[in-house]
Amino acid sequence: MSATGKTISERLLHWYDAHARDLPWRARPGKEAPAPYRVWMSEVMLQQTTVAAVKPYFEKFTATWPTVEALAAADEAEVMGAWAGLGYYSRARNLVKCAREVAARGGFPDTEAELRQLPGLGDYTAAAVAAIAFGRRAVVVDANVERVVARLFAIEEPLPGGRKAIRTHAEAITPDERAGDFAQAMMDLGATICTARDPKCLLCPLAEECEGRKRGDPARLPVKAPKKAKPERVGHAYWIECGGAVWLVTRPGKGMLGGMRALPDDGWSARTDGDARPPLGGEWRELGSVRHVFTHASLTLNVRSLAANAGPHGEGEWWPIAEIDEAGLPTLFAKAARLALAQRD
DNA sequence: CAAACGTGGCT
DNA sequence: TAGCCAAGTTT
Structure with missing residues (x-):
């Protein structure tokens, strides 16, 4: 009182x-x-x-x-x-x-x-x-x-x-x-x-x-414990295009961006860099990179594109590029898609 | 219990 | 700008 x-x-x-x-x-x-x-x-x-x-x-x-x-x-x-x-x-x-x-x-x-x-x-x-x-x-x-x-x-x-x-x-x-x-x-x-x-x-x-x-x-107040340093990570994402569509995958249910639709990538995570190996052979074009900051890591994602006749092996779907906004991409991959679209002919 | 887990806005 | 912060939960 x-x-x-x-x-x-x-x-x-x-x-x-x-x-x-x-x-x-x-x-x-x-x-x-x-x-x-x-x-x-x-x-x-x-x-x-x-x-x-x-x-x-x-x-x-x-x-x-x-x-x-x-x-x-x-x-x-x-x-x-x-x-x-x-x-x-x-x-x-x-x-x-x-x-x-x-x-x-x-x-x-x-x-x-x-x-x-x-x-x-x-x-x-x-x-x-x-x-x-x-x-x-x-x-x-x-x-x-x-x-x-x-x-x-x-x-x-x-x-x-x-x-x-x-x-x-x-x-x-x-x-x-x-x-x-x-x-x-x-x-x-x-x-x-x-x-x-x-x-x-x-x-x-x-x-x-x-x-x-x-x-x-x-x-x-309140006093807070000091935060840990945020690691820098590097990864690659791949824009595979064929007949007005782009190849999208659904990420595994657990882990980073779990369960979300995404561009195929090289296996980067908050804990490790990606291996830079593309999911498909061919003439890849370097489109540049996007930066993204997560809670516990900062990522530079290099984006590469390929004009393909068929998709890579494994699960995935061809998504009409005109409807990419409806794909429900998390922000990181929305950024990568934007970069790819900006450089299309 | 510490670490993983997104994103955008503000200073 | 680099860092802090926001109606936390799960493992």
Whole structure:
């Protein structure tokens, strides 16, 4: 309790009632709670992904597959293609798997523990769906909450070790009622006021009780362990063209860009360079290279092209070049395709 | 538990 | 610009 007798959650919910962001997956003021399907969909898309990036994907997915039953019945390859560009593609595979489990059992479970068992739902997402869609009291801890709590209570222990103390404090300030609004309020506060850099303490509804602010320089919290250096990798991708079509493959389900349609390549990965061996003999033309930065490696991908009469051995498909935008290529290969197209006659 | 796993925006 | 950061999960 502060001097004026209001708890942190009371202050925060009061602020949220006036300043909540208007987001497509959120209940509009005065309207009923959004369907669990939409809450789940948005939470999965928002994992490590910005609101701005998610919005168009959320609109596309909910328009194409308006219910969990519709998504459960969808062709997995079509869902993977629709996810192209959003990143972390195991999310899309788990999305389909989860939709099928949920449809088979006749709807989403309404407890945090049961939600946690579904594919793609970890501690954060299970708590968020339980609180936001089902009104359960659940302690929702994401990167926003970590930052707000670390500052509010001046938790000095660096992450990831400091997460235990952060969770304990988050548990203590989570209200019994409106836990879903409280969670979203914490995230809105973290996204708009208690930002990673240059926090707007003058606008913060919790400034009065913020120990980090009292100590000065709240932006230094939470302290984080130093990051490892990012290796440089080199690989090759191959643009094989025949009669207005290009040869595309589907990558293995696990690993980098798993399950995604792609240009054939030389086996590069985050751990090793490619072997630069083309999948087919012939007169290859050097088109140049594209750069792409992943979370844990930076890649220079050299792109080579070949006018062929037949495709390489193995799995693959001829894709009409005029429809390459519909192939659902992840961004790395979309860049490579763009390079190839720009150099075509 | 540390590492793998995308992408785009901002400073 | 090179690095940091974003509503984490899985292995």
